[in-house]
Each structure stands twice: as C-alpha cells, then as structure tokens.
Amino acid sequence: MDDTIPPVRFDTKIAVLIRDDLATWQRLNATAFLVSGISTAAPEVIGEPYADADGTAYLPMFRQPVLVFCGGKELLTAAHRRGIDRGLTMSVFTSDLFATGHDEANRAAVRAVPADQLDLVGLAVYGPRNAVDKTTKGARMHP
Incomplete structure (x- = not known):
C-alpha cells in the first residue's frame, strides 16, 4: 500500500441506519440492499474499478467510507422524516421486505404504506456531510 497518498475529507457522507432489534442476518441483508440504492442514485459515489x-x-x-449506525424504531422514523425534509438521497428497507422474494414485490410492499406509517428497519442516506449528520442525530455507531 502506498503511504504517500494523503487522506481525503469528503464533503458528502454515506450513512446507513439499522434498527437495533434485528437479527444479525437481517442487519446484513438490509444494509446490502440499502447501499445498493445509494450507488444507483448517486453514481458520483462510485470509484474506479480495482485490479x-x-x-x-x-x-x-x-469512493468514500460508508458509516453504519443503529438505533431504535423511533430514531429511524425521526431520521426518515429529517432526511425527507432535507431532500437527501435515501433508500428505505421496511419489515415487510423480509417476507418478499423479488424487486417488484419489494416495491409493492413499500408503495402500499404511507411514508409516515412505514415500519422502517433501515435506511441509507447520502448528501452533504452536515445534512447527513443532522439526519442521523442520536444514532450510535453499529457495534
């Protein structure tokens, strides 16, 4: 590894917020799905291929770190509202998605519930560092 590459401070942040009462497999599954949404909506976050x-x-x-946080159901609901209010790029994962088996069913499950009634188990946000920090306020780093 080349130690001469200076550290980079990004103006943007990618954060995943996962509910703290999920089984390990659910946390990992939801995190993977959530970050895939960020990568498609914000292509500027993708670096160059590796070799x-x-x-x-x-x-x-x-091209930048992904910070993973956790918190309770109420925190996720508040973070979701703050992310929407700030106009951040966001993906959501609801409890219903654990019972579906494909993308069309996932989208239908989310579409069937009003935003303020979603049973969120995870969300990912991307945007200006300060706005993401305010959106995830109160969350703790995932252990």
Missing part, C-alpha cells in the same frame, strides 16, 4: 498485481479485474466500489 490486483496480476491484472485480475474487480468491480468498482464506493
């Missing part, structure tokens, strides 16, 4: 010393090619990933 190892042998020239084996790998997919590009986020």
Whole structure:
C-alpha cells in the first residue's frame, strides 16, 4: 500500500441506519440492499474499478467510507422524516421486505404504506456531510 497518498475529507457522507432489534442476518441483508440504492442514485459515489498485481479485474466500489449506525424504531422514523425534509438521497428497507422474494414485490410492499406509517428497519442516506449528520442525530455507531 502506498503511504504517500494523503487522506481525503469528503464533503458528502454515506450513512446507513439499522434498527437495533434485528437479527444479525437481517442487519446484513438490509444494509446490502440499502447501499445498493445509494450507488444507483448517486453514481458520483462510485470509484474506479480495482485490479490486483496480476491484472485480475474487480468491480468498482464506493469512493468514500460508508458509516453504519443503529438505533431504535423511533430514531429511524425521526431520521426518515429529517432526511425527507432535507431532500437527501435515501433508500428505505421496511419489515415487510423480509417476507418478499423479488424487486417488484419489494416495491409493492413499500408503495402500499404511507411514508409516515412505514415500519422502517433501515435506511441509507447520502448528501452533504452536515445534512447527513443532522439526519442521523442520536444514532450510535453499529457495534
């Protein structure tokens, strides 16, 4: 690794907020789905493809860290409202999605519930660092 590359401070932030009462597999599953939404809506967050010393090619990933937080149901509801009010790019994962098996069913499950009644188990937000910090206020880093 080249230690001469200076650290970068990003003006934007990617944060995932996961409900703290989920099973481990649910936390991991929801996190994976949530960040996939950010990558498609904000292509500027994707870096260049990777390659190892042998020239084996790998997919590009986020160009900046993804911070994963956790909190209770009420915190997720408040963060969701703050994210909407700030106009942040956001993906959501509701409890209903654990029982669906494909994208069309996922979208139908979310579409069937008004925003203020979603049973959120996770959300991901992307935007200006300060706005994301205010949106996730009260959450703690995932252990």
